[in-house]
Amino acid sequence: MIKKIVAFAILALFSHLTFANEAGWKTNFEDAKTAAARENKDILLEFTGSDWCMPCKMLHTEILTNPVFLEFAKRNFILVELDFPKKKEIAPALQEQNKKLFAQFGVQGYPTILLCDKDGLPYASLGYSKTTPESYVAYMEKLMQARKERDDAFAEAQKHAGIKKAEFLVKALQSMDMKVVDTNYGATLKEIAELDPDDTLNFTKPRVEAIAKAKQQSELNRLIIDFSQKTLKPLKEVKDINGIHQAFAKFAESNPQIPANKIEGMKHDHFLTMYIQSGDEANAIATSEQYIAANPDSPMAKNKEKVITAIKEAVKKQKEKALNEPAPAK
Numbered sequence: 001m002i003k004k005i006v007a008f009a010i011l012a013l014f015s016h017l018t019f020a021n022e023a024g025w026k027t028n029f030e031d032a033k034t035a036a037a038r039e040n041k042d043i044l045l046e047f048t049g050s051d052w053c054m055p056c057k058m059l060h061t062e063i064l065t066n067p068v069f070l071e072f073a074k075r076n077f078i079l080v081e082l083d084f085p086k087k088k089e090i091a092p093a094l095q096e097q098n099k100k101l102f103a104q105f106g107v108q109g110y111p112t113i114l115l116c117d118k119d120g121l122p123y124a125s126l127g128y129s130k131t132t133p134e135s136y137v138a139y140m141e142k143l144m145q146a147r148k149e150r151d152d153a154f155a156e157a158q159k160h161a162g163i164k165k166a167e168f169l170v171k172a173l174q175s176m177d178m179k180v181v182d183t184n185y186g187a188t189l190k191e192i193a194e195l196d197p198d199d200t201l202n203f204t205k206p207r208v209e210a211i212a213k214a215k216q217q218s219e220l221n222r223l224i225i226d227f228s229q230k231t232l233k234p235l236k237e238v239k240d241i242n243g244i245h246q247a248f249a250k251f252a253e254s255n256p257q258i259p260a261n262k263i264e265g266m267k268h269d270h271f272l273t274m275y276i277q278s279g280d281e282a283n284a285i286a287t288s289e290q291y292i293a294a295n296p297d298s299p300m301a302k303n304k305e306k307v308i309t310a311i312k313e314a315v316k317k318q319k320e321k322a323l324n325e326p327a328p329a330k
Helices: 002-022 029-039 054-064 067-076 092-104 133-157 162-174 178-184 186-195 204-237 241-254 260-277 281-294 304-324
Strands: 042-048 077-083 112-116 122-126
Touching (some): 029 077, 054 067, 054 133, 067 077, 067 133, 112 133, 178 186, 204 260, 260 281
Parallel strands (some): 042 077
Antiparallel strands (some): 112 122
């Protein structure tokens, strides 16, 4: 995977910068809703890290800049890019908007594609997977059909009251991904619970449990992000190996709810990234070999040769990049 990511990096970045404007991507969500209402189109939101997220760049290269996708998208959607770059500067107002929408829609990572109706209410979520533009578009068409079924069920619900209304509201929500529902349809979930207080439809209790579990996972993700940014990042910058090991040990002790294999995977990823970025091939390979030895049933272990080859290629690219960077001013 690392080899694949490196191979796409330059081409993907170029594609991202050149094709986005040609495709008419907007950056303001409110402007997009106005355009969607005027043109009677849905809205496609892309949450991306344009200058650092390799799967995001691959999604652009393989799907979002392909003529098959663009022709379909222009006909059916208002396209909106919500970028979270690390190096590229964007206006403070856009930064604030993007962070707000990320939290509001319960986005968990990059890239995330949200399909929304013309009012900006999400009805489907997609990410990156190795597929063709034709297959990606075909799947989007199915999701749009599900949105129409949602709308028909919502309209029918308005003709009824009591449990009958609740039945149609449930039908509307069941036409969509439940993760999207749990995050974005709180008012409808509340109405169903009020219309069916005994939960005879067996819908409310599972949703309450799923929402509680998702909230717990979100809190866990926040802990991991804070640990990575506030604790590990300064240690990695000075290559404090012992400090990083001690930090992970303390983090594991303070958060027993996080599985040990999850923490070991995090440690591997952080050390591997640090060694690749510093051009240290020997330690990068040793880090992955140690992880593979401790996790013989992992996907990495089953693809050990490919992993090692990919690491070597990534280090090589990093060294070439370092050679081409201008010397710091004296």
